[in-house]
Amino acid sequence: MQIIPSTEPFFFQGNRTGILLIHGFTGTPKEMRYMGEDLHKHGFTVLGIRLAGHATQPDDMRASRWSDWTASVEDGFNLLSNSVDRIFLVGLSMGGALSLLMSTRLNVAGVIAISTPYSLPRDPYFPLWFIRLYGKLVKYMSKSNEEPGSSWFDKESYAKHISYPQNPITSIAELKLLLLEMQSALPKINKPVLLIHSKSDNYVLPENMEKIYSGLTNTSDKTKIYVTESGHVVTSDAERQRVFELSREFIRRVENQ
Template sequence: MILHGAEPFFLAGSKKGILLVHGFTGSPSEMLLLGKYLNYIGYTVMAVRLCGHGTNPEDMARMKWRDWYASVCDGYHLLKNYCKDIYIIGLSMGGALSLLLSIDFPVKKAASLSTPIFIAAQRGLDMLPPRHLSNDIYIPKIRHLPNNIPAVCNVGYKKMPLICVHELLDCIQYLKKNLKRVKVPVLVVQSSNDHTVDNKSGRYIYNKIESQDKQFLQLSKSGHLVILDTERKIVFERIKQFLAK
């Protein structure tokens, strides 16, 4: 059963479609404010729900990262039935999956928001048990919501399966090996105040992709959820300019 508020959403607009991809242990809810904004300025918007997300952590524990990627591919094909041009925007792990989609399918532009290449030291990755010892282990996950953001924008798991952290790391490694294959226009957004993703991740992505048209937005006040935090209006406006260019 899908958690209330974690459902995928579709907002009809023009024949220019934007696919939104949420992050690790999250749900489409974290993309809701951005989705409504993009729809308001004319785009058709679809936010996918990644396999094993928005239901229960035990569902997630059964998934591989390629299952999550398959969810993004499914969303692309659904949106392509309605729209002529497809743009993709992903948050955190969703940013990694979005960049990978831009390699495999015709995407006009991609935006990578708080996408992990390097995990922040305070996340304690050095204490992660080996994969064969990580099955059936769940640890608490605190979800901080910025002030004045409705709870409906923060539907996700309060614990995470450690086995899926290994899947996340596998996804990151695959992206690192394939960044040079990213050639579409890309907007990279990174905050120096992100306590989940190391700040150097954004610049690494920007430097390694081979896009002729690439832009970088460095934030300083936002946490990991840049589209919900204090600088979200700056992010929204920059995305608007990037898509319209």
Template sequence: MPVLAGAEPFSHTASTEVGVLLCHGFTGSPASMRPWGRYLADLGHTVRCPRLPGHGTTWQECNRTRWTNWYDCVHTEFETLARSCESVFVFGLSMGGTLSLRLAQQLGDAVAGLALVNPSVLTLRKDARLLPVLGRVLPSVKGVGGDIAKPGVIEPAYARTPVRAAASLSRLWKLVREDLYKVTQPMLLMHSVVDHVVEPVNSRVIAEGVRSTQLTEVLLYDSYHVATLDNDAPLIFERSAEFVRSVRQVAA
């Protein structure tokens, strides 16, 4: 299956001290994480950003994948980093944040810290309850990609949302919400004040549900959902680098 231009996975091998796993969002691709990855690589960190199964190709292919496929992908990439780096951090955008939380729940102290941007664990949309039923009769609905405030910036994402895959994402949300108490790692939680895709309540539920003693929240006032490509991207990059340094200092 041909991969869309810009949606290719990327990696950078450098330091054996710090590795960072970047996880992109639902119907998106590594393109949304590439500037963040470059920034981290320039700091000397080892970086990996996989293309999740069913992403960066066609929404029809995405409909043939499930959350377990996406999780297995990031878990494998994490293990690769863990074999070569002393500390491995997981950074995620949107559903990438959901997957990051699941890694933290399953892997415990092996995850050095989490930096999440507009992570999702639920939706308030009433029609979301119908996803399992709709998936049997409706292949796709209007896409959710490209929610960016900065003029002229386009996110390579699907124009349609694959309904069966979205139903699987909702099942992942439920599991992650139920296990939020298992998250004890240091966390940097960055979320947009205006987000047309993931409601702000998501970050509140996460902040109140985890047991991280080192939890820092950063409000993004000048970006929409895909904040890693938006006006607040430099702030996200800088704060995430500070976060890695602070966690490493405490652990030393």
């Protein structure tokens, strides 16, 4: 198994507050690296993990299950725990769903979920059995009907972005299962949560953040914030510095509670 160059996991030693960064579906640790560098520059200890089946070749992802992705988060949490006193989970897209779900299983200080889906697009029309059957006939499908990169505001950053070019269909079934687990977990979350989403996200529509926010019925500390000058991958797009600033402010506030 060979990791795609420049997409390796990363670790930056800082203070006793740890930030576990979790990338998205078909993505790589690279899409969280700008954020990791920013957080470390401001003193935090940062670990950017690689989820099972990612940043190698698409067939590795087809062989992975959603429980492998949660295990990747747990492994990262345990590794980071050796260096810090408290840990925040920060995830992009599916990484946000993993962060929310795993906050009910791990002793975390807080959660930041960015560009996170509540459910798959047109979810009721595609039951699990259908996705699995279709996945036996066809391995991959396109990510979007849009021209690749057209929704990015920062074209230079898009040119450096690395992810699998298509979605493995069997992995979409696993994502659906993961999101169902996340939905069930939302009322159990009692830690501080920050949700960030771009109004210009055409891949995971902004209404997803509203549904997640409404599902967080057991935490008294939940915040939702919209940005505008970015597409889906806001951790790498034009408004990333705003996202980093919002995240740092949230972490500092929760630290001082």
